[in-house]
Amino acid sequence: MRPLFQIGKDGINPVWIEQVKNALNKRELIKVNLLQSSPLEADEAHEYLENKTDIHVVQEIGHILVLYRQSENKENRAISNSLKEL
Numbered sequence: 665m666r667p668l669f670q671i672g673k674d675g676i677n678p679v680w681i682e683q684v685k686n687a688l689n690k691r692e693l694i695k696v697n698l699l700q701s702s703p704l705e706a707d708e709a710h711e712y713l714e715n716k717t718d719i720h721v722v723q724e725i726g727h728i729l730v731l732y733r734q735s736e737n738k739e740n741r742a743i744s745n746s747l748k749e750l
Contacts, residue, residue, distance in 0.1 A: 667697035667728060675703045676712055684719065688733040692743040698727040 669684055687694050698706050710721045710729060723730040734744045 665693075665695055667695040669694065669696045670699050671696060671702045671704060671709055672699045673701040673703070676709060681717055681719075684731065685717075685733065688719065688731065689735050689737060690740055692735050692740065693722075693730065693732050696729045696731060698729070 668687055669680070671680070674680070684694070684696070696709075698704065698709060702709075704712070706724055706727055706729060710724050713719045713721055713729075713731065718733060720732045721729050722732045732743070735741050
């Protein structure tokens with residue numbers, strides 16, 4: 665899986681969060697890449713997303729975050745349904 669979003673010099677803002685939430689509604693799981701120009705470190709972005717949104721950071725590898733959020737659309741819940749079976 666390739667990163668779909670980047671956190672750049674503007675950091676995390678409400679527009680970026682809304683775009684990520686729309687993508688998560690379709691996929692439930694995405695990767696985000698933190699660019700060198702980002703004012704945030706990976707752990708700061710992780711903490712912000714976990715505390716200020718309903719997005720979960722399931723993995724942090726270097727400058728890449730893997731985000732999860734259950735889809736609002738039942739037909740797009742392939743990952744959540746698989747997790748329930750476990």
